[in-house]
Amino acid sequence: MIKENFIKLYEHSFRDNWDLPCYTDYGQNTSFTYGEVAKEIAKLHLLFEHCKLRRGDKIALIGKNNSKWCIAYMASITYGAIIVPILQDFNPNDVHHIVNHSESIFLFTSDTIWDTLEEEKLPNIRGVFSLTDFRCLHQRDGETVQKFMKYINQKMKTAYPHGFSPDDIVYTDLSNDKVMLLNYTSGTTGFSKGVMLTGNNLAGNVTFGIRTELLKKGDNVLSFLPLAHAYGCAFDFLTATAVGTHVTLLGKVPSPKIIIKAFEEVKPNLIITVPLVIEKIYTNVIQPMLSKKGMKWALSIPVLDSQIYAQIRKKLIDSLGGRFKEIIIGGAAMNPEVEDFFYKIKFPFTIGYGMTECGPLISYAPWDEFVPGSSGKTLDIMEARVYKENTSDKLGEIQIRGENVMVGYYKNEEATKDVFTKDGWLRTGDLGTIDENNNIFIRGRSKTMILTSSGQNIFPEEIETRLNNLPFVVESIVVERNKKLVALVYADYESLGSLGLDNPESLKTIMDENLKNLNKAVAAYEKVSQIQLYPTEFEKTPKKSIKRYLYDNI
CATH class of the missing domain: 3.40.50.980 (Rossmann fold)
Known part of the structure; x- marks a missing residue:
């Protein structure tokens, strides 16, 4: 049990920080x-x-x-x-x-x-x-x-x-053992489940943020993730309010243009975000710089490349307000290309892992201890293990227990029973590994993994990442059709139109080339049989991951 009483944290904070700014609505006089x-x-x-x-x-x-x-x-x-x-x-x-x-x-x-x-x-x-x-x-x-x-x-x-x-x-x-929050997840079938989080679960997240000094008294933070979601709520709001941080609430869709302007004005000391936001900033701020004439040549020269990367790093930090100690990315898988580039230029970012059922934090590492490809280190108030059906399996399900784990789903004993193992561990549904230093490496969701007739495990997210990096592809989903892989693609129709390439013949030529290049980059058993164009963006969950179940039978 966490020793600090969750509610008393706020009783003390409102008293101790009486004259400090607390909440501001961005762009308004409130x-x-x-x-x-x-x-x-x-x-x-x-x-x-x-x-x-x-x-x-x-x-x-x-x-x-x-x-x-x-x-x-x-x-x-x-x-x-x-x-x-x-x-x-x-x-x-x-x-x-x-x-x-x-x-x-x-x-x-x-x-x-x-x-x-x-x-x-x-x-x-x-x-x-x-x-x-x-x-x-x-x-x-x-x-x-x-x-x-x-x-x-x-x-x-x-x-x-x-x-x-x-x-x-x-x-x-x-007392901390009382349920204080019902957080309804975006369930994939039927109505979503109500996650019962206690004061102890919430205090586990908040006191971790206090103990590691993610935020401090007098700091600034820009809240742009939905506060009804556990991730943004725990740190942009609950931790911030517990320590005397000034929270500016964006209240708008965080497009790159809007959010960069807000960062410049607010100058946050910590940035909590999801991959989609940071990847859009990468596309809009970094890629145009890398595409400049002569840049590839300059980056091939050892002395010049470090100087250029330092300039890019400074420009990116300045564009995000210039005062943050790190960016914490979570809520979904990060594009490896973006992650690799940020790591290469020594950008102060880290990737954490969590779920609503833990309010949300499971693992985190400070940016200067972050291991590339990982999702951080298991929290000191949590335990994690990998459960394998067969000892010969390379991967297993990540299972967890500890202070942050919920008490169950509200009025749903069956779902509660299903999500916990008989010995009390929470099944995350994520497949991966854990190294000797307790760093968690996620490979994919057990529900989305495709098992081929030859016994190979295919993680569609990995193929999608490669496909999304190809020309004129905004987003994609890889599904199984008649024992073959098919990629549904939402194309960059706006860019195609501006170049006069949005006619059927040009679209087919471009996507055929993309398919050829994709299949060169994946394993033989991961080859995609065809690309099927989709007319609109795919429907997303509130944390901006695609609702895959809607497209299984299209």
């Missing part, structure tokens, strides 16, 4: 100090008390990253309620299901998302509140929520006649 956030939390606690919310009641939360999202989350957990963050990418039917399945009685949501929901499909909800200004958007018949919120400032004056001060910050006394 900004809160830690003291102002504490006051907003106190207002919501008065609301919860008025409505006689009990410890353990569920409060759902859905909307883009903004200050009010963070305040609603903090108010819920510090009151003793269980927070249910929902990714705003989920469709209305999934949102209805999650709110009902979790038995949430309050809902904090953006006005636009509320317009897509149907109140009659949310029978257990007593009150709905806007993430713009906390006004009551809907109340169940017989409730007095709207009236109470109308006079909330007067209620605060009555409750705190001498004004709200740091001494008034006293949060619920709740």
